[in-house]
Amino acid sequence: MRAMISEKVGGPESLVLKELPSAPVGKGQVRVAVHAAGVNFPDTLIIADKYQFKPPRPFAPGHEVGGVVAEVGEGVQGYKQGDRVIGMIGHGGYADEAVVDQNNLLPMPDNMSFEEGAAFTMTYGTSYYALKQRGDLKPGETLLVLGAAGGVGLTAVELGAVMGAKVIAAVGSDEKMEICRKHGATMFVNYAKDKLRDKVKELTGGNGADVIYDPVGGDAFDESVRCIAWYGRLLVIGFASGRIPSLPANLALLKSCDVRGVFYGAWRGREPAEARKNFDEMFAWFRQGKLKPHISMRFPLEKAPEAMNALLSRQATGKVVITTR
Numbered sequence: 230m231r232a233m234i235s236e237k238v239g240g241p242e243s244l245v246l247k248e249l250p251s252a253p254v255g256k257g258q259v260r261v262a263v264h265a266a267g268v269n270f271p272d273t274l275i276i277a278d279k280y281q282f283k284p285p286r287p288f289a290p291g292h293e294v295g296g297v298v299a300e301v302g303e304g305v306q307g308y309k310q311g312d313r314v315i316g317m318i319g320h321g322g323y324a325d326e327a328v329v330d331q332n333n334l335l336p337m338p339d340n341m342s343f344e345e346g347a348a349f350t351m352t353y354g355t356s357y358y359a360l361k362q363r364g365d366l367k368p369g370e371t372l373l374v375l376g377a378a379g380g381v382g383l384t385a386v387e388l389g390a391v392m393g394a395k396v397i398a399a400v401g402s403d404e405k406m407e408i409c410r411k412h413g414a415t416m417f418v419n420y421a422k423d424k425l426r427d428k429v430k431e432l433t434g435g436n437g438a439d440v441i442y443d444p445v446g447g448d449a450f451d452e453s454v455r456c457i458a459w460y461g462r463l464l465v466i467g468f469a470s471g472r473i474p475s476l477p478a479n480l481a482l483l484k485s486c487d488v489r490g491v492f493y494g495a496w497r498g499r500e501p502a503e504a505r506k507n508f509d510e511m512f513a514w515f516r517q518g519k520l521k522p523h524i525s526m527r528f529p530l531e532k533a534p535e536a537m538n539a540l541l542s543r544q545a546t547g548k549v550v551i552t553t554r
């Protein structure tokens with residue numbers, strides 16, 4: 230098998246393409262012939278030893294794959310050779326095959342492509358858990374999404390609109406607004422040009438946003454906590470800007486608001502049945518054409534460093550995928 234391997238701590242250029250022997254398929258596991266792998270910001274963190282999980286080296290990054298079951302291990306139920314599946318694996322996805330525990334598999338909807346399958350679980354899974362279980366987002370509420378054209382951001386825009394919220398997309402350039410409009414946002418802020426707190430207050434008639442979805446952190450977090458509504462919920466998703474912000478506690482007091490952490494991977498491990506229910510709901514929306522994963526760039530396996538750099542340089546919108554066959 231071929232895989233892009235992290236042998237030492239570093240950035241995207243530290244990955245090397247290797248030909249390796251296939252890993253054995255254990256009890257309760259299947260081998261997936263990988264057709265496409267999703268590229269997520271955490272992939273850039275995991276190879277730099279900056280992520281919550283630190284797999285022993287050598288390892289391939291890549292949290293999620295879309296492919297076909299090639300081999301089924303002892304005791305596996307519900308999957309057979311030839312099934313189209315999505316694998317959620319934490320790491321190991323930048324490869325042309327992956328061994329996946331059956332609990333980390335999902336059957337891929339018939340009308341979903343391998344690329345869409347590889348682009349679905351991390352971003353939509355995170356955003357739906359954030360908005361539904363953590364944010365209690367209600368129809369008619371205002372949802373402010375920061376980094377709204379990015380991987381998780383664009384799915385929060387789409388899901389927020391499907392859930393009946395009025396979505397404000399906050400982005401770092403005017404060009405990124407249009408893609409957010411296509412996915413359901415109706416109001417826009419360019420935080421590179423406008424002061425986020427002033428623009429959000431203007432758009433909400435002074436009320437502020439009921440729910441704020443923040444995968445950016447840094448200055449954007451500092452600004453957004455100053456334009457949150459009374460009883461608002463600020464969802465801490467990540468820190469793509471590179472700075473983990475601090476919250477002056479008086480700001481939470483002044484708005485009677487909540488700051489709520491969102492750790493999707495850990496929640497999925499703790500509440501697998503709830504997480505699966507979320508996917509069932511989202512797959513139904515996908516079948517109805519209400520969710521449309523946006524894939525802006527595709528790279529062959531050996532160009533995985535370029536794929537990661539597209540995220541780090543803020544060039545990508547929606548998802549970037551690696552194709553392997």
Ligand SMILES: NC(=O)c1ccc[n+]([C@@H]2O[C@H](COP(=O)([O-])OP(=O)(O)OC[C@H]3O[C@@H](n4cnc5c(N)ncnc54)[C@H](OP(=O)(O)O)[C@@H]3O)[C@@H](O)[C@H]2O)c1
Binds near residue numbers: 268378468494545547
């Ligand atoms: N909590 C969880 O369970 C969970 C799950 C998945 C991902 N995450 C986190 O969510 C964050 C976003 O992940 P993603 O895969 O959606 O990444 P992404 O596709 O690269 O999107 C990140 C967005 O952040 C904005 N940004 C602002 N400053 C940036 C900078 N210095 N470098 C890169 N982007 C910057 C960019 O939008 P503008 O150019 O418009 O500002 C970009 O579109 C990451 O921190 C990731 O670790 C958390």
